[in-house]
Amino acid sequence: MKMDAKQLPLADITVLDLSRILAGPYCTMILADMGATVYKIENPDGGDDSRNFGPYVKGESAYFGSINRNKLSLTLNLKHPKAKALLLEMVKLADVVVENFRPGTMERLGLGYETLSEINPRIIYAAVSGFGHSGPYMMKPGYDIVAQAMSGLMSITGHPGGPPTRVGASVGDITGGMFATIGILAALHERKTSGVGQKVDVGLLDSQIAILENAVTRYMTTGEIPTRVGNRHPSITPFTAMGTADGHVILAIGNDGLWVKFCEAVDAPALAADERFRTNPLRTEHWGDLEPLLAPIFAQRKTAEWIEFLEARGIPCGPINTIDKVVADPQVQARRMIRSVEHPVAGPLPVTALPIKMSRTPVDEEFRVAPGLGHDTGDVLRELLGLSDQELEELRRAGAI
Numbered sequence: 295m296k297m298d299a300k301q302l303p304l305a306d307i308t309v310l311d312l313s314r315i316l317a318g319p320y321c322t323m324i325l326a327d328m329g330a331t332v333y334k335i336e337n338p339d340g341g342d343d344s345r346n347f348g349p350y351v352k353g354e355s356a357y358f359g360s361i362n363r364n365k366l367s368l369t370l371n372l373k374h375p376k377a378k379a380l381l382l383e384m385v386k387l388a389d390v391v392v393e394n395f396r397p398g399t400m401e402r403l404g405l406g407y408e409t410l411s412e413i414n415p416r417i418i419y420a421a422v423s424g425f426g427h428s429g430p431y432m433m434k435p436g437y438d439i440v441a442q443a444m445s446g447l448m449s450i451t452g453h454p455g456g457p458p459t460r461v462g463a464s465v466g467d468i469t470g471g472m473f474a475t476i477g478i479l480a481a482l483h484e485r486k487t488s489g490v491g492q493k494v495d496v497g498l499l500d501s502q503i504a505i506l507e508n509a510v511t512r513y514m515t516t517g518e519i520p521t522r523v524g525n526r527h528p529s530i531t532p533f534t535a536m537g538t539a540d541g542h543v544i545l546a547i548g549n550d551g552l553w554v555k556f557c558e559a560v561d562a563p564a565l566a567a568d569e570r571f572r573t574n575p576l577r578t579e580h581w582g583d584l585e586p587l588l589a590p591i592f593a594q595r596k597t598a599e600w601i602e603f604l605e606a607r608g609i610p611c612g613p614i615n616t617i618d619k620v621v622a623d624p625q626v627q628a629r630r631m632i633r634s635v636e637h638p639v640a641g642p643l644p645v646t647a648l649p650i651k652m653s654r655t656p657v658d659e660e661f662r663v664a665p666g667l668g669h670d671t672g673d674v675l676r677e678l679l680g681l682s683d684q685e686l687e688e689l690r691r692a693g694a695i
Contacts, residue, residue: 302329303655307482309390310335310381311365312372314342316438316464317422317498318394319361320471325390325478326364327648328657333674334362334665335381338369338695341667351640359643359664363635367665368674369695372403377694383679385410385417389491390478394422397432407493417491418481422474426497436498441466445502446520450509453524469501531577532584535614536592543592543600546610550574559607560591635663671695 307330311322319334319342326332336342347357370377382405385391391410393400400406400421407419421427424436442448442460452459477494485491503510509520512528525544526534532553535542547553550573557566565571565587570580577584592600597613604611615623621632621644631649634642647658675681675695689695 301655302657303652304328304330307331307390308388309333309392310384310388312391312393312395312400313422314394315344316361316467317470318392318474319344320468321420321422321474321478322365322392323361323363324472324475324648327661328650329655330390332365333384333670334365334367335370335372336367336667338371338668338693341367341369345667351637351643354637354640354643356640356643359635359637359640360645362664363645363661365665366670366674367668368671369668371694372405374692374694376689376692378404380675380679380689380694381405382410382413385414387678388414388417389482390418390420392420392422392474392478396435397421397423397427411491411493415490416485418478418485418494419491420474420478420494420496422470422496422498424498426500427493427495431499438464438466438498441470441498441502444499446506446509447502450506450520450522452522454522456522458522465505466498466502469505470496470498473501473504526581529574529578531574531581532588536588538592538595538597538600540596542614543597543604544612544614545592545604546612548610552609553577555607556604556609559604559609562591630658633658633661635661637663638666668695 304325307325309322309325309330309332311318311332311334313319313322314336322330322332322334334342340346342358342362344358344361345355347355349356370381372378372381401408407421410417410419423432424440425431425434439460442465443458445466447465448458448460451461474494474496477496481492481494508529512518512520520528524534526532530548532545532547534545536545545556547556553571553574554566557563565584569576571577571584595603601611601613613619620626626632629647629649629651631647633645633647635645637643643663645661647661650657672683672686675686676683681689686695
């Protein structure tokens with residue numbers, strides 16, 4: 295049952311998605327958005343756990359719907375030998391398998407990479423787990439907040455003197471899913487030359503460390519352990535949130551030329567001439583002296599006034615939007631980043647769109663609603679494997695599907 299992919303970049307790719315919750319499904323969502331046919335394979339007994347995550351619209355999980363659009367759902371009880379046999383037949387026809395079980399789970403089911411690659415040497419097998427498929431922590435359970443904590447990300451997030459803070463979005467899972475997608479695309483490209491697939495092993499902890507930017511570099515080169523600095527940048531100044539008459543404005547002065555331009559704009563030439571603030575490293579070093587001098591300047595205007603004033607003078611700035619303002623923002627709307635899919639029960643459900651815009655093969659034109667549990671089981675097994683209605687009924691009675 296091939297979905298109409300309208301010649302999208304991955305229209306010729308078939309994915310078996312054995313993952314659940316967020317990291318794996320986020321990966322397969324990207325692949326599905328780009329045109330891959332993604333068969334989301336779920337346990338008949340409840341399916342993906344995130345089907346039970348709120349918020350709900352008329353009993354349907356909007357959480358599940360936001361991550362599983364553009365996929366087809368079929369139910370297979372992989373502990374049942376007949377269901378396992380069906381999956382192995384599907385592997386012969388697939389390009390990619392994605393799973394995010396704890397290491398060893400798929401092997402115990404007889405469905406690990408070694409087994410699947412023997413059946414289909416061209417298969418790309420992507421495994422997303424808390425700590426990857428090697429190392430002393432391999433068998434530990436891994437979750438988003440654990441990865442954020444153990445990677446050091448939480449230690450540098452928050453305000454000075456405050457507690458370590460989790461990032462507001464599940465960046466541990468999401469970056470794991472994104473890196474898995476990158477690995478899959480690289481493996482598919484390499485397969486064109488080698489003719490064979492390979493295993494893509496992504497750990498959430500690894501993924502978080504990979505996005506620490508220069509925190510590791512700062513420690514390794516200076517010996518100083520990075521810590522929480524609030525909203526400011528640890529090495530670019532002023533690059534922070536400033537209090538205004540009615541809230542805050544983000545000020546992002548990334549070089550010395552912009553600093554001089556800003557000082558001229560706010561009629562504060564003495565700041566530009568002050569030796570403590572002449573260069574970016576000096577401003578960063580003397581932020582404790584500079585901040586109280588900037589504070590009364592920014593307290594004179596409201597946030598909207600500051601944005602209008604600074605933008606007119608080419609000074610990078612922006613508001614700190616609440617989510618209601620984000621979805622109403624004209625730039626966000628112009629880029630069609632908030633979309634709606636029509637659910638047969640819940641009606642229109644909002645989703646965030648893929649941020650990739652492509653000129654010839656647009657991947658954000660249309661989204662299909664996330665499937666109901668097992669909605670496509672019969673159609674997929676009929677069309678893909680040639681099963682008859684009688685065979686399907688026997689499988690249902692046996693508890694295999």
